[in-house]
Amino acid sequence: MIVADVMTRNVITISPDATVEEAVNIMLSRHISGLFVVDKAGDLAGVVTEGDLLRRDELGTQRNRSWWLRLLASPAKQALDFTQANGRFVRDVMTEDVLSIAQDAPLEDVVATMEKHRIKRLPVTTDGRVVGVVSRADLLRALIGRERNAAPMATDDRTIRAAILAALEAQSWAPATTLNVTVTEGVVDVWGTITNEQERRGIRVIVENTAGVKEVHDHLVYIEPYTGMVIDAPDEQT
Template sequence: MAIKSFQGQRKKVQDTDDTPMTVNDYMTRKLITFRPDQSVEEVIQALIRYKISGGPVVNDKNELVGIISEGDCIKHISESRYHNLPMENGSIEQHMVKNVETIEGTMNIFDAANKFLSDKRRRFPILENGKLVGQISQKDILKATIKMKSQRWWK
């Protein structure tokens, strides 16, 4: 006599995945920003105090005018020491990257991850109506993948 296995009627599992998948869902909105007239020394102190590697530079209207990074500050220090100039001279406007590439907040998080790889950037600012509203970093992408690790990624 054979043993029969019976599990009964199986319910169809509905596929309702509400996992956020856009840059807007994972970007940082509370940013440490800098002004173009700040000194490199002020920026260095802020980078150390807030444990960040760089940040957006905005004008009085909160419009993005550049990005300053640890590397930009180190380059300034190195050049000042090489030419035996005092470090206080000059504002970050002279040392920041002015042609800043941004991404859309509506971009899929995995498309953003590919953009990080192809463009070799550590952060991308997000603008809405010409104003800075947030920034996404490589760390934000990693946090997003941890939150989605049990989800299907092909959606």
């Protein structure tokens, strides 16, 4: 999937010449935590978020640096802090350096950017113009949509078994050579040995995600790699 498949196209934006009060009213009335700032030419100029408005003179939360921190902070940084705490317009408080992404970018790029920069949303741009926004919520909605559309296919036991074994072979972490799978009317029994509980969880996910599987019985035996202690599978314990 690409960005265009999941992004929200009706983006609420604001002018850099709008007041801080206008920005706050829009965020509160629309139940959103940020606004992309678009200039008169329609180009992306920045973003203003709740975080940009936390250090405000009206709240008494402006930065009050100790004398030695003031010595370390450059005059430019001190002036910026003052402007953000006292400025009346969006242009005074917005963040100008905004990351963006293209409509045809894969979702992997979206997730990687969000993780790296610890952000929740990205503007989608074409030639500098904002054409949409992709957020974590959009990714979750896409996930739910795929789950709903992925209805289990009716298939025979032999096909189910072959699909499970192929999926196990495709994973480098899966101990495929020590596993065996039997399928009876869609009920899967998994046998074999594992050396950590994460393997058990991963194997179960592979089986449960295979089309046609109705139920999974876990007979995997856990062998502690350092002591050799054997722990029976959950379905074998009484």
